[in-house]
Amino acid sequence: MxxxxxxxxxxxxxxxxxxxxxxxxxxxxxxxVGLLGDNGAGKSTLIKMVSGVYHPDGGKIFFxxxxxxxxxxxxxxxxxxxxxxxxxxxxxxxxxxSNIFLGREKLKKILGMIKxxxxxYMLAESKKVLKKLEIEIPSLKNRISMLxxxxxxxxxxxxxxxxxxxxxxxxxxxxxxxxTEQKKVLDLVRLLRSQGLGIIIISxxxxxxxxxxxxxxxxxxxxxxxxxxxxxxxxxEVVGLIVGAExxxx
Amino acid sequence: xxDDGAHLAGEWGLIGNGVGTVNLKWSSRLLIxxxxxxxxIFLFLLIAVFSFTGRGFFSLTNFQNIIHLSTIFLLLSAxxxxxxxxGGIDLSVGFVMGLSSVLSAKIMQLLHAAALPQPMxxxxxxxxxxxxxxxxxxxxxTLIARLNVPPFIATLGMWGVxxxxxxxxxxxFPISFxxxxxxxxxxxxxxxxxxxRAVSFLHKPYGLQDTQIRELIxxxxxxxxxxxxxxxxxxxxxxxxxxxxxxxxxxxxxxxSVRAGINVKKHLIAIYxxxxxxxxxxxxxxxxxxxxxxFTPFSSMYELFAIAGVVIGGASLxxxxxxxxxxxxxxVMIRLLENGLSISGVEPFYRFIAVGLILIxxxxxxxxxxxxx
Amino acid sequence: MNRNSDKRKSLLVFLGRRWAxxxxxxxxxxxxxxxxxxxxxxxxxxxxxYGTTIFLLGTxxxxxxxxGGIDLSVGFVMGFASIVSAKIVVMLTNMGVPPAISILxxxxxxxxxxxxxxxxxxSLVARLNVPPFIATFSMLGITHGTSELLIRGVPAKNLPYLANAIGNGYFIYxxxxxxxxxxxxxxxxxxxxxxxxxxxxxxxxxxxxxxxxFLLKRSxxxxxxxxxxxxxxxALRAGINVKAHLIKVYMISSFFATLSGTxxxxxxxxxxxxxGAPFLLDAIVAVVIGGASLxxxxxxIGxxxxxxxxxxxxxTGLRMMGVPTFDKYIAVGVILILAVxxxxxxxxxxxxxx
Numbered sequence: 001m002x003x004x005x006x007x008x009x010x011x012x013x014x015x016x017x018x019x020x021x022x023x024x025x026x027x028x029x030x031x032x033v034g035l036l037g038d039n040g041a042g043k044s045t046l047i048k049m050v051s052g053v054y055h056p057d058g059g060k061i062f063f064x065x066x067x068x069x070x071x072x073x074x075x076x077x078x079x080x081x082x083x084x085x086x087x088x089x090x091x092x093x094x095x096x097x098s099n100i101f102l103g104r105e106k107l108k109k110i111l112g113m114i115k116x117x118x119x120x121y122m123l124a125e126s127k128k129v130l131k132k133l134e135i136e137i138p139s140l141k142n143r144i145s146m147l148x149x150x151x152x153x154x155x156x157x158x159x160x161x162x163x164x165x166x167x168x169x170x171x172x173x174x175x176x177x178x179x180t181e182q183k184k185v186l187d188l189v190r191l192l193r194s195q196g197l198g199i200i201i202i203s204x205x206x207x208x209x210x211x212x213x214x215x216x217x218x219x220x221x222x223x224x225x226x227x228x229x230x231x232x233x234x235x236x237e238v239v240g241l242i243v244g245a246e247x248x249x250x
Numbered sequence: 251x252x253d254d255g256a257h258l259a260g261e262w263g264l265i266g267n268g269v270g271t272v273n274l275k276w277s278s279r280l281l282i283x284x285x286x287x288x289x290x291i292f293l294f295l296l297i298a299v300f301s302f303t304g305r306g307f308f309s310l311t312n313f314q315n316i317i318h319l320s321t322i323f324l325l326l327s328a329x330x331x332x333x334x335x336x337g338g339i340d341l342s343v344g345f346v347m348g349l350s351s352v353l354s355a356k357i358m359q360l361l362h363a364a365a366l367p368q369p370m371x372x373x374x375x376x377x378x379x380x381x382x383x384x385x386x387x388x389x390x391x392t393l394i395a396r397l398n399v400p401p402f403i404a405t406l407g408m409w410g411v412x413x414x415x416x417x418x419x420x421x422x423f424p425i426s427f428x429x430x431x432x433x434x435x436x437x438x439x440x441x442x443x444x445x446x447r448a449v450s451f452l453h454k455p456y457g458l459q460d461t462q463i464r465e466l467i468x469x470x471x472x473x474x475x476x477x478x479x480x481x482x483x484x485x486x487x488x489x490x491x492x493x494x495x496x497x498x499x500x501x502x503x504x505x506x507s508v509r510a511g512i513n514v515k516k517h518l519i520a521i522y523x524x525x526x527x528x529x530x531x532x533x534x535x536x537x538x539x540x541x542x543x544x545f546t547p548f549s550s551m552y553e554l555f556a557i558a559g560v561v562i563g564g565a566s567l568x569x570x571x572x573x574x575x576x577x578x579x580x581x582v583m584i585r586l587l588e589n590g591l592s593i594s595g596v597e598p599f600y601r602f603i604a605v606g607l608i609l610i611x612x613x614x615x616x617x618x619x620x621x622x623x
Numbered sequence: 624m625n626r627n628s629d630k631r632k633s634l635l636v637f638l639g640r641r642w643a644x645x646x647x648x649x650x651x652x653x654x655x656x657x658x659x660x661x662x663x664x665x666x667x668x669x670x671x672x673y674g675t676t677i678f679l680l681g682t683x684x685x686x687x688x689x690x691g692g693i694d695l696s697v698g699f700v701m702g703f704a705s706i707v708s709a710k711i712v713v714m715l716t717n718m719g720v721p722p723a724i725s726i727l728x729x730x731x732x733x734x735x736x737x738x739x740x741x742x743x744x745x746s747l748v749a750r751l752n753v754p755p756f757i758a759t760f761s762m763l764g765i766t767h768g769t770s771e772l773l774i775r776g777v778p779a780k781n782l783p784y785l786a787n788a789i790g791n792g793y794f795i796y797x798x799x800x801x802x803x804x805x806x807x808x809x810x811x812x813x814x815x816x817x818x819x820x821x822x823x824x825x826x827x828x829x830x831x832x833x834x835x836x837f838l839l840k841r842s843x844x845x846x847x848x849x850x851x852x853x854x855x856x857x858a859l860r861a862g863i864n865v866k867a868h869l870i871k872v873y874m875i876s877s878f879f880a881t882l883s884g885t886x887x888x889x890x891x892x893x894x895x896x897x898x899g900a901p902f903l904l905d906a907i908v909a910v911v912i913g914g915a916s917l918x919x920x921x922x923x924i925g926x927x928x929x930x931x932x933x934x935x936x937x938x939t940g941l942r943m944m945g946v947p948t949f950d951k952y953i954a955v956g957v958i959l960i961l962a963v964x965x966x967x968x969x970x971x972x973x974x975x976x977x
Contacts, residue, residue, distance in 0.1 A: 074511050089509045091502035093570030094495075102499055103510030105492050116490035339756075399963050400917055406904060410956025417949035548901055554695075554760055567754050597775075602768035606761030613753045 004029045004198035005167050010059030019045040021222040027198040034213030035202045041219040043202050047169045051083040052076035082160030083169040096140040097126035100159045129162045150181025168199045174208050186212045206235050285619045289579045300590030307593045320585040321473045322532045326556035327581040328484050329528035332521050334560050335501045337569025338401035342408040343529040344553045346386050348546030349416045350533030354379025355425040355543020368429040376534045383530020386412050391522030395515040416545045425543035436538025441469040485574040501569030562612040647933050654940030672822045674935030676883050680906035681927045682832050683879035686872050688910050689852045691919025692755035696762035697880040700740045701899030703766045704884025708733040709894030722783035730885045741877025745870030770896035782892045790889030793819040794826050824886045836924035852919030912962045
C-alpha cells in the first residue's frame with residue numbers, strides 16, 4: 001500500500017497490563033492520520049514504540065516498506081521519524097536557532113584547527129526553514145522563554161523539519177494554545193502534508209482533528225476499534241467509538 | 251539580546267509607541283546596561299573606595315598580589331561554573347584540592363629526599379596530584395548521572411571521603427621539606443626590573459643587594475600566566491564548542507537535551523570529572539604557592555566561596571545560566587574585598603558580612619531583570 | 624510458590640523500611656564488641672551527650688528541608704548564640720545577679736535574639752525569592768562575622784561554675800540501694816558507685832524536640848509545612864500563606880540552632896564562633912539518612928533523630944576504638960550515599976505516609 005510508516009500486530013505489555021493489543025495501522029506519505037481515544041487507550045504507548053522510547057513486545061514496524069527495529073530515540077531520529085512531544089522539549093535558556101540545532105550543532109574550523117560553533121550558519125539555516133514554513137519570529141536570537149506558545153510550537157516543528165523528517169508524530173499540538181495560534185499550527189500541518197510528510201496527530205480536540213486529518217484511527221483499551229475516512233464520518237460517531245457505545249456503522 | 255531590552259519598555263510602563271522602535275527615557279535606558287554589568291561596575295566602585303581608604307591599595311604590587319592570591323579561587327569558581335550551569339553543584343572541590351595538595355606534596359617530598367633532581371620530583375609530584383583528582387569527579391559524576399543521586403548528596407559524600415583520605419595521608423600535619431624551586435616558580439614573576447640597573451626574566455636579577463630589593467619592580471606573576479591559560483581554554487570551550495552548548499542545554503532542560511539525542515549521562519560525568527580535575531589543579535598550584543602540602547581545613551569553606559563567586563558572576567543555581575568571565579569577576583571581587591578591607595584597617599571579619607550582602611544583592615538584581623541575563 | 628515469594632518480598636520490604644534502624648543496631652553491636660566502654664551506662668550517656676548538638680541542629684534542618692529548602696547558617700548561628708549567651712551570663716553575674724538567674728535570663732534573651740537570623744533567612748527566601756542556599760550561606764557569613772566581632776578572637780570565658788554544673792550534670796543520680804536524686808549530684812564517699820543517667824542537656828533538648836515534633840506531625844501548621852514542600856503552588860492556591868509560613872519555618876530552624884548554642888555554652892562553659900561549623904553537614908546527613916528528601920515534602924523528626932543517633936554512635940564508637948576521626952568522614956560520606964541509593968531502589972518503602 002506504500003505506507004511511509006506501518007505497524008503490524010504491534011503489542012506492548014507492562015506487567016500484567018496490555019497497553020497496546022495487536023494493533024495494525026499505517027500512514028501514507030502526504031497524509032495526516034488522527035489517532036484518537038480516551039485516556040489510557042494506548043495512543044501514547046503506541047507512538048512511543050514508533051519513536052523508540054519503548055520496545056514492542058510483539059509485532060513489526062515497517063518504515064518505507066522495510067521492516068525495522070527501533071531500539072532508542074536516536075534510531076528513530078536517524079530514520080527520519082521526528083516526535084513533537086506535548087511539552088515541546090525545548091531548552092528555555094537557549095535561543096531559537098540553538099534549539100533548532102540542539103544536539104546536532106554545526107561546527108566550523110577557525111585558525112585551521114579549532115572547531116567552534118558556527119552561529120552564522122545555524123542562524124541562516126534556521127531563517128530558511130522558518131521562512132519555508134511561513135512562520136514569523138521577529139528575532140531568532142531571542143530566547144525561547146520569550147516566545148508565545150504558538151511560536152514555540154513552530155520552533156519545535158521546524159526543528160523536526162530541518163532534520164529532514166519523513167514522518168512526524170505530534171502529541172497534543174494545539175493544547176494550551178490560543179485560537180489564532182491553533183489555526184496557525186493546523187495550517188502548518190497542512191503545509192507539511194503538502195510537502196509529502198506522513199503525520200500522526202494525537203489530540204483530544206476533535207474539531208482540530210476533523211479539520212486537518214485525512215483518516216482517523218480510534219483506539220480503546222489498547223485495541224484499535226475503528227478506522228474511518230474523515231469525510232465519511234462525524235464527531236458524534238467518533239465520540240461513540242471512543243467511548244464504546246454500541247450503535248456504530250462500519 | 252538584539253534590542254538591548256528595549257522590548258521590556260512596555261512592561262515597565264515606559265514611553266513606547268508599539269512594536270519595534272521604542273523611545274526610552276534616558277534614565278531607564280541607562281538602567282539596563284548598568285544592571286547587566288552590575289558586577290563589573292561594583293568591582294570598579296570597590297577599587298575606587300579602597301583606593302581612598304587604604305594606603306597602598308592602588309598599586310601595581312597590590313593588584314598583582316590580589317590576582318596572585320585569587321588563582322586558586324579562580325580555578326575553583328571556574329570548576330563550579332560548568333557544574334552549576336548544568337543545574338548541579340559540587341561541594342567537594344575544597345577537599346579534592348586538599349587531596350591533590352597533600353598527595354603531590356608527599357610525592358615531591360619523597361622524591362626530593364631520594365635525591366632526585368628538583369625539576370623531576372616537582373613534575374612527577376604535580377602530575378600524580380593532578381591524576382588523582384580525576385577519580386573523585388568520576389565517582390561523583392557516575393553517582394549523579396547513572397544512579398540518580400542528587401548532586402548535593404553525591405558531592406557531599408565525596409567531600410567526606412576525600413577529606414578522610416587526605417587526612418590519612420598526612421596524619422593531620424602539613425607536608426614540608428619540599429624542593430625549594432617550587433616556591434620560586436609559584437610566586438615568581440615574568441619580569442623583574444631594577445630601575446636603571448637591570449632587567450631580567452623569570453628570576454630576580456643576579457647579584458641583587460638586599461637594599462635594592464625594595465626598588466625591584468615585579469611585573470606579571472607566573473600564576474597569572476597559569477590562570478589565563480587555563481581560564482581561556484575553559485572560556486573558549488564553554489562559549490564556542492558543542493560541549494559548552496550542550497552544558498547550557500542540559501541546564502536549561504535535561505529532557506529536551508535527552509530527546510535531542512545528547513548523551514546527557516556521559517556529559518554530566520565529564521562535567522564533574524572536569525570540576526574535580528580543576529580542583530586538583532588548584533591543589534597542586536597551592537603547593538607551588540605556599541611551598542607546603544596542606545589539607546583543607548573545615549573553616550576555609552572553599553567550595554562555598556567558589557559557588558558565591560559563580561553566583562555573583564551571574565549564574566543561577568537552577569542552571570542554564572552563567573559564564574566564565576562572570577565567575578572570574580565574582581571570584582576576584584571576593585578576594586579584592588578581603589584585601590581592600592584589611593589594607594583599610596577594617597577587621598577581617600567584616601568581609602564575611604560583606605560577601606553575604608553582595609551575594610544577596612547579586613541574586614536580587616538577577617531577579618529584577620531576568621530577561622537580561 | 625507464590626505465597627513464599629510474597630512472604631519473602633514482604634520481609635524484604637519490612638527490612639528495607641527499617642534499614643536505618645537495623646544499621647544503628649548493627650553499628651552499636653559492632654562497637655560493643657570492639658570496645659569495652661561502649662555498651663555500658665556511661666557509654667550510652669556519652670553518645671547522648673555528644674549527640675545533643677546534632678539532635679538539635681538536625682531538628683532545625685528537618686523543618687527547613689521538608690519545605691524543600693536548606694539552612695546552611697545553623698552552625699554559625701549556634702556559635703553566635705554560644706557567644707551571646709556566654710557574654711550575657713557573664714555580664715549579669717558581674718552585676719551581682721545570682722548565677723541561676725543570670726543563666727536563665729541569658730538563655731532566654733539569647734533565644735529571642737536567635738530568632739532574628741531565622742527571620743532574615745525566611746524573608747530573603749520568601750519575600751525576595753533568594754534561593755535558600757544563597758540566603759542561608761549569606762547568613763552564615765553574616766553571623767560568623769558578627770560573632771568574631773563580638774569576641775575579637777578570644778573565646779568567652781569566666782562563666783559561673785553553676786553553668787558547668789548544669790551543662791555537664793545529669794537528670795538522675797542513683798546511688799544503688801541507697802538514694803536517688805534529681806538534678807543534684809550527691810556527695811559520695813570514695814569507692815561508692817554513683818550512676819548518672821541522662822545528661823541534663825539531653826533532657827532540655829528533647830523537651831523542645833518532642834514539642835516541635837508533635838507540632839510537625841499533628842498540627843495544621845505542621846501539615847502546611849509538608850504541603851509547601853510538596854508543591855508551593857498547590858499550597859498557595861489552597862490559601863496557605865506560604866510566605867509567612869516559610870519565615871516561621873526558618874525561624875524555627877534558627878531557634879534550634881540558637882538552643883544548640885546555649886547548650887554548647889553550658890556544656891563547654893565557653894562561647895566560640897565556629898562551635899557549630901563541623902556539625903552542619905552532619906545535621907544534613909542525619910536528616911537525609913532519616914528518610915527526608917532534599918526536594919522537600921518528606922521527612923520526620925523521628926527519622927532525623929535516628930540519623931543523628933547513627934552518626935553519634937559512629938563518632939563515639941570510633942573514638943573509643945582509638946580510630947582517628949579521619950575515618951569518620953569517610954564513613955559518613957559512604958553512609959550518606961548508601962542512604963540515598965537505598966532510598967532510590969526502594970522508594971515505596973522509605974517514603975510511606977503514616
